[in-house]
Amino acid sequence: MSEELVxxxxxxxxxxxxxxxxxxxxxxxxxxxETALRNRIGGGDVMREQLGRLLDLRTTGNVEIQVMPNLSGYHTGLEGPFVLLETAEQHRRFGYIESQTLGFVISDATWVSTLGLRYGRLRSKALQIDESAAFIEQLLEEHDGK
Known part of the structure; x- marks a missing residue:
């Protein structure tokens, strides 16, 4: 990847x-x-900064973060990342699915609804918001000790 693209x-x-x-x-x-939070990319200082940023986002009032533990078994998130969004004006919903090389915007209501159901299942299987914050704090303490 060229420096310009980076x-x-x-x-x-x-x-x-x-x-x-x-x-x-x-x-x-x-x-x-959980794996995304544990992968040491950029060294300890970078990890501490990133984990701290996630904790700081809790105070905004408009950001919710949940952690999916490694021991949770199979979940739909293992099939790949996706994004759901809804427009403010017309309340239209869209999905976005990406792979390593491509991304797709989805506007078909059936497919977007399916992604919504999958996201609901993900959230129900993940740690609750307060549990997730405690988990991230624990990871931050582990990085502080190294």
């Missing part, structure tokens, strides 16, 4: 991060797999 990807991610705190009235809900 820079573009970083800028895009930073732009998405700003949406979490600068978009009043928009609610966000995430289910993050």
């Amino acid at each position: 820079e573009q990807n970083v800028e895009a991610r930073l732009g998405r991060q700003k949406l979490l705190t600068k978009t009043p009235g928009v609610e966000f809900s995430f289910v993050i797999g």
